[in-house]
Amino acid sequence: MKTEDIASLYRRLLRAYGPQGWWPADDPWEVCVGAILTQRVAWRNAEAALSGLRRADLLSPAALDAAPAEAIAEAIRPALFYNAKATKLKALARALLETWGGDPTAMRGEPAHTVRAALLAVHGIGSETADAILLYVAKRPTFVADRYALRLFERLGWVPPGASYEPVRAAVMAAWPADADAYGELHALIVCHGKERCGPRPTCSGCPLSSLCAHPQRRGGRR
Ligand code: SF4
Structure with missing residues (x-):
């Protein structure tokens, strides 16, 4: 190439x-959540699921970490695969709290390869999701x-x-x-x-x- x-x-x-003005969400945590919600579905599904989390007051990392997976699944039904995605969201919320103190922008202070490795170690985060977060949240150059x-x-x-x-x-x-x-x-x-x-x-x-x-x-x- x-x-x-x-x-x-x-x-x-x-x-x-x-x-194109991506990512189609502004808040860094919403970008992280959206990157999981949009797995295998169109963005409009992810957007509806984000609204569901907001309505249920489950959008923050602490709320997702504390909530039962069943309650999260119910809130994100429009994203399809909602049981699996609820488990993934809980894993991401826990990782964010433990590794970056609940603040996704804290990723910006670390080397890109460290952030990428930490994201890839989270349940349900593969290369594409990790790179979307690395790019649009951590603001590091990476190719999706x-x-x-x-x-x-x-x-x-x-x-x-x-x-x-x-x-x-x-x-x-x-x-x-x-x-x-x-x-x-x-x-x-x-x-x-x-x-x-x-x-x-x-x-x-x-x-x-x-x-x-x-x-x-x-x-x-x-x-
Ligand atoms: S639409 Fe795709 S396959 Fe067709 S010319 Fe453009 S890049 Fe090539």
């Missing part, structure tokens, strides 16, 4: 879709190599079919020395592009990346 390729991707997507990014990079011919999260993340970060704001924007733009046109059946006509991408010729993407 080359620096100029990623820079060009970023510029083209930014020109096409404009600044989610399914949108993996599909796009495979179509661009930058990674082989079946490439996995960690090697792709490492390759992007080795090639693109950008700050957290730029990485945050890149992630949001790739998600936007994946939803707008580069989905399972891509709409390649007029794509801002068409001159970089051989996928239409290879697989017969719709034009």
Whole structure:
């Protein structure tokens, strides 16, 4: 992966879709909670579940830590997989209280690799969720190599079919020395592009990346 390729991707997507202004929540703790609630569902489901937690007065780390998992599950039903996510939220709340004194912004004072390792040690937090929190809460540059990014990079011919999260993340970060704001924007733009046109059946006509991408010729993407 080359620096100029990623820079060009970023510029083209930014020109096409404009600044995305992510994450779609402002409060750092709500970003952490939202990163779990949105696992395997659309953001609108996570947003409804966040509202449910707010209504039930369960949104703070202390409240989530103290509440029975059943009560949390009831409040977050719109997020689906609510029993599993309730357990994950309790684990995250406990980790936040024990490791960062209940203040997510305390992550910003620690080395990125320390924060990432601590997040990955929490039940229910995998690479994608850890990187979302590292990026939008701890404000550290990291690449979220989610399914949108993996599909796009495979179509661009930058990674082989079946490439996995960690090697792709490492390759992007080795090639693109950008700050957290730029990485945050890149992630949001790739998600936007994946939803707008580069989905399972891509709409390649007029794509801002068409001159970089051989996928239409290879697989017969719709034009
Ligand atoms: S040309 Fe098609 S496959 Fe390539 S990035 Fe654009 S939408 Fe995706």
